[in-house]
Amino acid sequence: MAVGLAGAAPEPPAATHSGLNEFAPDRRDGQREYESALNSVASAAGLREFHDLLASEPHIAGSAGDMRQIERLASAFRAMGLETEIDWFWAYLPHPISAELEIVAPERKTLSVQEPPIEADPATAHPDLTIGWNGHSGSGEVTSGVVYANYGTKDDFAELRRLGVDARGKIVLARYGGNYRGYKAKFAEEAGAVGLIIYTDPADSGYMRGLMYPEGGWATAEQIQRGSIKVIPWAGDALTPGVKATEHAERLDPEMLDLPRIPVQPVGWGAAQAIMEQMKGAGVPEKWQGAMPFPYRLEGGPDLRVRLKVEQERRITRTANVTGTLRGTTKPDQLVIVGAHHDAWCHGAADPTCGTMLVMEAARSFSELARRGERPERSVVFGGWGAEEMGIVGSVEWVEGRREELLRKGVAYINLDASTMGPLFNASGAASLAGLVREVTTLVPQARDPETTVFEEWSSRSRATGAATAPGAPPRVQGMGGGSDHIGFAFFVGVPSLSAGSGGARGTAYHSNYDTLRWYRQVVGDDYEPGLMNTRVVNLLLARLSRADVLPLRPSAWAGDLRDLSAKLVERAKALSVQVDPSALVSATEAFEPVAQRFEAALRDAVARGGDSLERARRVSDDLLLTIERRWLDPQGLPGRPWFKHVYMAPDDDSGYSAWPLPVARAAVERGDAAAAQEAISALAARLGDIGAALEQAGAGL
Ligand SMILES: [Zn+2]
Incomplete structure (x- = not known):
């Protein structure tokens, strides 16, 4: 029985998204100044310089060029004054x-x-x-x-x-x-x-x-x-x-x-x-x-x-991740992470360097402000991951090596693989981060069209292509599948992850010997405006995640998302003639949404009141919000692929690129096992109920 599956809940209009509700009122002006200072450090010329530096020669994982690339990244981070680590690993490549x-x-x-x-x-x-x-x-x-x-x-x-x-x-x-x-x-x-x-x-x-x-x-x-x-x-x-x-x-x-x-x-x-x-x-x-x-x-x-x-030849090969960390002032153990891989099949001007250059330019922006004495509260880790092209290796090894730390203290991960392929912005990832992305895109001018904001261009394009759920609804942030360095963060340790970037170039040199700087500058452009646009978005995401009094994660967004995902699951089950009744999850979602919205409102109010209320809100952020995404992890992992721990989202099982929401139920539907699908739906409903109860309790204490 399908209950209330039609249409997502209306979301507030764009204008209310640009506030700084997670910052105490007396810190909001300072944050605005910090953000605009960051974004005036970032420049097209800076991006171009990193692009020249990092796409100067072929550098396949394990090659001599790869070793030189690792050194280039490390020296760049050192020159910025970041805590620089070359994180060697030995992988079967x-x-x-x-x-x-x-x-x-x-x-x-x-x-x-x-x-x-x-x-x-x-x-x-x-x-x-x-x-x-x-x-x-x-x-x-x-x-x-x-x-x-x-x-x-x-x-x-x-x-x-x-x-x-x-x-x-x-x-x-x-x-x-x-x-x-x-x-x-x-x-x-x-x-x-x-x-x-x-x-x-x-x-x-x-x-x-x-x-x-x-x-x-x-x-x-x-x-x-x-x-x-x-x-x-x-x-x-x-x-x-x-x-x-x-x-x-x-x-x-x-x-x-x-x-x-x-x-x-x-x-x-x-x-x-x-x-x-x-x-x-x-x-x-x-x-x-x-x-x-x-x-x-x-x-x-x-x-x-x-x-x-x-x-x-397959052999154990030494290569490395390179990270530059800007240590936070008051919460240095909480980690906001942004990264892209550094290895490439060839020169890699497009894949990955038009994303890696953003990581570097964001690092340069934050370091410059640190040099002026302004640091984030939480630590920001800028990462260049190794051997991604050989099957997403380096980032996963990094995550596996820091599993306990990330489970306790991982705030968010932003992935920027080859992320500037044109001027048209898009984002995918954790629903709980969608509100923040929409919010910051209202503050950044659209590349090559400064009269428009990124949000406006993104919204009107989403409406035109039917990607928005309803008239006037904001652009969707869809779930992520496999295919890049977010997978360790998102699916192994449940750190809410986001892939942000832009497309629209007319052409592809993907994984070929023609993926050069000349190709990129001819096809994507020589102005680095799209790169600058993305850097500004990334800078704002990082600035809010690393400096807010309470984390800008919004679990209420799971409700609209889950409505949509359960409808799609039912659709798929019908197509395969599998009997599935989603009503347990649908009613759990109906019950969860107002609870989560009340919690978020109470948190905002507490932040706005300041004083003891603000202190309580900050504690709720540390004790509950910081780890809330981890409540979707099952330590046993998914049936048949226990490495993947996230029961809300996983990569699919037979193409490897697209997202499989509600993967336990989905896998059961795919193999025609109605009873197992039903059991998975009940388990999800129960889990959502538990999360709701935790939010309710925390909200009451504010
Ligand atoms: Zn790539």
Whole structure:
């Protein structure tokens, strides 16, 4: 029975979001001054300088360039006067040795596995650039016929079987998009394929989208998307689940890991075209046709034979996270963390450095104010994470190494991976942080349009695209899935996390040797206005999280979110013909919302009254708000993947990128287990009831 599922609760209009309700009245002017001082330190020129510094050479995790990158970050933090730490770890990482791809019959032809340099962009000729490779591919050599599997999703392989196409013993060709590439490899292997070629189709990222690099920004025929294909049920280093990968940590036997066994090779569509235009089998379903100029086919037939050879090495590799900490004055053990990874497949001007440069510019803003004698109450940690591209390793090791500390004292984490890809702002993450994000975006001018605020542009775009829930409703902050460095913070230790940034660039150089400063400046822009806009948003988020009297976390936002999420769960259950009754969670949500709203109002009032009330409010912040997100953690973890502890949100189970809200119930629905889904719904309702009771009690004491 679906009760009251329609429509989220109305939210207050934007104007009331810009206040400083979590600050005592006599501190509000000072905070406004602090914030505007921070944002006048931040500059486009500062961002450009960090971008030049950090995207100056290729720096794959574990390489000599990586070691130099670690030193560059550490010296920059030291020069700012931050407490600087190089946090070494020893992780099981893949390294490329060689790759060969050729058509052997009907006519022998060697195909390209590395981008040729582009004359207009000398960086693309850098000697340290590598062949195209998928980290953690199996090593080996196969010669066989081919099968085309569209995006290589679970559904695509099911469709292949339905169409009577047997991938056993074949080399599968699949295009990028639709899921995390690791699942393409997993499903290909499960279907019995002996090899996998992943290519970029012009329909998805090439000429069908616009002009190609260097004229425009879209992928050329030779452009190759590298990327890890690791799929194991825990995040971070493959050999040390749940604990830090120190030099002498106890390790699993690599033989026990379920890493890919078949050779997997990424290519551009030039190489894919050479193979696919010679295929002879039946035509593909309409949606499987990409944009190469011939009808796609399911099978290559007996005459077309392809040879693929991939050689990689997996070994324990030393690399590091680098952090710069600005110690807080009165609550130095409470940690507000902002970070982005520093490793890249190549130069990484876009991924990750257009995000890493924000971390550095925010660090420079806060250090400059510290130099003038103004420090935050809580500590702010600026992080550059290592080996993210090898399967989100460094940040997870950092979190695992500080598990107890983060459980007790982690305030929030802001992730800025490749976060400035255009002027259009967006944020995803914990619902409890959504109000704060909306609030600070009302205070920052929109890039290249100073008459408008970020909030106004974001809202009107959300309305236009239907992303807002109701007319006049503020933009949604959707839950986060996998795919970047927030996962350790959000899902292992329950630190409320946010991914903030902007998009809208016309093109992609994603994980290719063309991801250079020249590409970025031509395609995203040379003005660094979007970067400056994002830095200002980040500075304000950090300034409020690190200086407020009570933490600007708003658990009442879970109510609107949960209404929406339970409706979606029911929708999904219906689609799979699974009987699910959400009413327990729906009524718990109805009961929770007014309780949480009363609590937040009482807290604001107490802050506004000052004196003893303010002291009580500050204690409630330390004793309850600081750890409230942790109430969604289950120490047992999710069924089948115990590393993931958060029962409100998790990455999905079969694409790896998207969010799976209410993951225990969702997983049960997916496998058709109505009883387990029902049990998970009751457990969530009970948990929400407990949180409500805690808020009620704390509110009464204010
Ligand atoms: Zn990245």
